[in-house]
Amino acid sequence: MAFELPDLPYAHDALADGGMSKETLEYHHDLHHNAYVTALNNLTAGSEWEGKALEDIVRGTYQAGSVAQNAVFNNASQHWNHSQFWQMMSPGRPAMPGELEARLKEAFGSVEKFKEEFTAAGVGQFGSGWAWLVVDTDGTLKVTRTENGVNPLCFGQTALLGCDVWEHSYYIDFRNKRPVYLQNFLDNLVNWENVAERLANA
Ligand code: MN3
Numbered sequence: 001m002a003f004e005l006p007d008l009p010y011a012h013d014a015l016a017d018g019g020m021s022k023e024t025l026e027y028h029h030d031l032h033h034n035a036y037v038t039a040l041n042n043l044t045a046g047s048e049w050e051g052k053a054l055e056d057i058v059r060g061t062y063q064a065g066s067v068a069q070n071a072v073f074n075n076a077s078q079h080w081n082h083s084q085f086w087q088m089m090s091p092g093r094p095a096m097p098g099e100l101e102a103r104l105k106e107a108f109g110s111v112e113k114f115k116e117e118f119t120a121a122g123v124g125q126f127g128s129g130w131a132w133l134v135v136d137t138d139g140t141l142k143v144t145r146t147e148n149g150v151n152p153l154c155f156g157q158t159a160l161l162g163c164d165v166w167e168h169s170y171y172i173d174f175r176n177k178r179p180v181y182l183q184n185f186l187d188n189l190v191n192w193e194n195v196a197e198r199l200a201n202a
Pocket of ligand 1: 028
């Protein structure tokens with residue numbers, strides 16, 4: 001069965017109050033994400049990857065050390081990344097569950113320090129990519145950044161939170177102000193209950 005664009009878990013205008021406009025979600029989900037899904041289906045049809053699980057395609061096509069990667073990886077990883085990204089946001093600013101807060105304090109000193117490190121990772125990613133909070137292979141929480149479509153699956157890590165820092169993610173709402181977009185993402189858009197659930201399952 002071919003891959004399908006997942007519906008957003010909320011209405012297109014549901015995040016506007018938190019700073020991500022309906023227009024951004026119409027472009028980002030309906031057009032950008034959909035383009036990755038369409039390309040992935042076209043590229044994998046009749047190939048060794050047809051019918052394989054998305055995570056297996058991402059891990060199986062990742063080329064360590066290659067910036068450009070390859071078309072199957074780029075589209076598979078971006079389909080996975082965006083599918084996670086929509087779930088990691090929510091309207092209504094859900095409170096951070098206590099267990100997650102305790103783990104962030106343990107790993108980074110404070111929630112504010114975590115936010116600073118996460119924002120710095122996203123700002124420091126030159127060009128397109130993602131900022132992540134992951135559970136590393138040794139079980140510790142870490143902030144990372146990746147280029148283009150590369151994601152924590154490539155390194156055996158569990159993604160708890162990811163923020164898309166490609167310009168298409170923020171240019172409509174924040175123009176060139178990537179740091180403001182990242183700070184707003186952390187303060188007003190993250191679904192901390194989803195992050196805590198990922199941590200509990202890691
Ligand atoms: Mn994107």
